[in-house]
Amino acid sequence: MKSENSQFDIIVIGGGATGCGVALDAASRGFKTLLLEKNDFASGTSSRSTKLLHGGVRYLESAIKHLDKEQYNLVKSSLRERYLLIQNAPHLCHKIALLTPLYKWYEIPYIFTGLTIYDLLSGKKTLGRSKIISKKRAIKEFPSLKKDGLKGCVQYYDGQFNDMRMNITIAKTAERYGAKLLNYTEVKDFIKENGKIKGVIFYDKIEDKNKEAFAKVVINATGPFTDTIRKLDNPHCEEIMQVSSGIHIAVDKSYAPRNEGLLIPKTEDGRVLFILPWEDACIIGTTDEPAEVDEYPKAKEKEIDYLIRHINMYFDVKVTKDDIKSVWSGLRPLVKNSSTNDTASIVRDHYIKISESNLVTITGGKWTTFRKMAEDTINYIIPHFKLSPKNRCITEEIIYYGSEGFDENYKNKLLESNYFDKEILNHLIKNYGTKTEEIIHIAQKENLGDKLLESKPIILAEIIYAIRKEYARKPLDFLVRRTSLAETDLNSAKKALDTTVEIFSKELDWDNETKNNVKAEALKILSDAI
Known part of the structure; x- marks a missing residue:
């Protein structure tokens, strides 16, 4: 007999940006939602991006050259999503100026015109107007730039964000709306009745046992691993991914x-x-x-x-x-295009398909458009599975976890406090937003205000917060995906490993064998590839 705790409306496989976005959209419409992630949230593609929220300058150029409406619409939609993210998660997302250095005179009007069109596509949601910058000013702003032959630059604006923390923030926001999200849970098989998927069997790596969960709909949102899950459903299915x-x-x-x-x-x-x-x-x-x-x-x-x-x-x-x-x-996670083998030319639009057994697959797309991908997915499955949402899609208006009440006044008020020096406070604010106060509370109450490393503004209380509030189960969840330490300074991450392991071990009550095994695993990953 199925227990109430194992019965859901929707099960999402995959804890990257797309999967967490789908879980948020589903939960915010009133669906009982479970998300299962094989490793840690954002452990794949979603923490390894260029950290830009953008429409795609390259796609716009291609759209104009080839009169490609599909690429044009993708750029326009992406620019709208860029605006929404900066509005709804301001502690993690902001605008950034970008210079394009040009060494031939004829390139200046060409690039300026293209980037002006890019601005115009943003409409009222523009982040700033493109402009031509002189050689002298460009060198002053970007001293390392090659000076010989430089004619000038075009400056334009796009969005920048913290991808790994945004992924965790989407997960926490989905949790706020009632979704259940589990990392280190690997889907091993599908449960079927009369050839139709009714649930999943998954392995809980932390508890070391298999479990079952049932749902009206199962959604495959595993990015590059899309075909792996599709073949679990149907070993003979045609591969659709070109990674x-x-x-x-x-x-x-x-x-x-x-x-x-x-x-x-x-x-x-x-x-x-x-x-x-x-x-x-x-x-x-x-x-x-x-x-x-x-x-x-x-x-x-x-x-x-x-x-x-x-x-x-x-x-x-x-x-x-x-x-x-x-x-x-x-x-x-590129979807195959039968007309080309060139991955650089494949349009980054998303793809939704339902298999004969009712496995829903959402793949393709890019970070900037995760919310729209999720909305389109839930819109697609509601009529197909005859689901009854309690309300319309509201993700355009949702303020993300950590951005509730966040503004310049909040930021300045914290910076004027004497909890920590300004470097640490700035680090906490831009990573945790209004949750900074919870970390300060842990630091004061549990005497964890010391730095993890003397050369970095990360404090010990952040490790405890990651374990208790942000699903961190292993040291690299913190060093690689709750902070950007490993991505910006690998040697520092290795130096911080011992202290991080000790705090995890104490908080999660590991025995010596577990602690040593976890440390060895972490060192191997840091030495090979993060």
């Missing part, structure tokens, strides 16, 4: 100004590259290489060489491999 890898490298923050990034408009293979300030580093990316699906994809040497080669075409201060503080690779 590609995109790597990023982190170097010292001195390579980029604090509040401005660089867009390299065209590489040797027709891509764009971004050089961006990120936390206390500068990140550079990305590449586009065909890839195999892997939980921990490794950056290839030729991808690293590609980035360094292109950076050094635009920098006077040369970057070498010795300057790299961290490197990571993410997998793009």
Whole structure:
């Protein structure tokens, strides 16, 4: 007999941006929702992005050149979603100025016109108007820029965000609306009646046992792993994914100004590259290489060489491999296009399909459009499964966890307090928003106000908060996905591991064998690929 605790309206498989977005949309419409994630939330593609909320400058150029309405509409929709995220999660999302350096006179009107169209597509939701910047001013704003032959720059605005923390924030917001979200729970099989899916069998890695859950609808939102779940349903189904890898490298923050990034408009293979300030580093990316699906994809040497080669075409201060503080690779969940094998040319629109056994698959898309993808998915399944929502979609208006009551006044009030120095307070505010006070409370009550590392503003209380409030179950959940430490400074993450393991062990009551095994696993991942 099915227990009430195992019966749901909707089960979502996958705890990245898309899966958590679907769980939020479903729960906020009144559906009893369960989300299952094989590893940690944002442990895949969703924590390995370029950290930009954007419409896609490259897609707009392609849309205009080829009169492609599909790409045009994708850019326009993405710009609207960019605006909504900055409005509804202001502690994690903000606008950023981007310079495009140009070394030929004819490029200036071409790029300026294109970016002006980009602005116009935003309508009233624009973040600022594009403008031409002189060589002198460009060098002042971006001192490391190559000066020889520079004619000028075009400056435009896009959105920047903290992807890993945004993923956790979406999960916490879904929880606020009643969703149940479980990480480290791997779906092993589907439960079927008369050939139709009625539930799932999943393995709880923490409790080390198999469990069952039942639902009217099961949604596959596993990104690059989409075909793996589809084949669990039907081993003979045709694969629909064409995965590609995109790597990023982190170097010292001195390579980029604090509040401005660089867009390299065209590489040797027709891509764009971004050089961006990120936390206390500068990140550079990305590449586009065909890839195999892997939980921990490794950056290839030729991808690293590609980035360094292109950076050094635009920098006077040369970057070498010795300057790299961290490197990571993410997998793009691209839907196959029968007319091309070139992953760089595939449109990043989303794809929804229902199998013969009623498995719903949502895939494709990009970070910026996760909310729209979720809305379209729930809109699609309501009539198909004859579901009865309690209300319409409200995710356009939802203020995300940590942004309730967040504004400049709140921020300034905290900064004027004497809880910690301004560096620590700024770090807490931009990562936790209005939940900063909960971390301060833990720090004061439990004497956990010390820094995790002397050179970083992260404090010990954040580890406890991550365990108690943000689903952290293992040390790397904190070092890689609740903070950006491993992505910006891998050696510092390794130095912080011992202290982090000790706090996890004490809070979760691990025995010595468990503690040693967890530490060994974490060291291997940090040494191989995060």
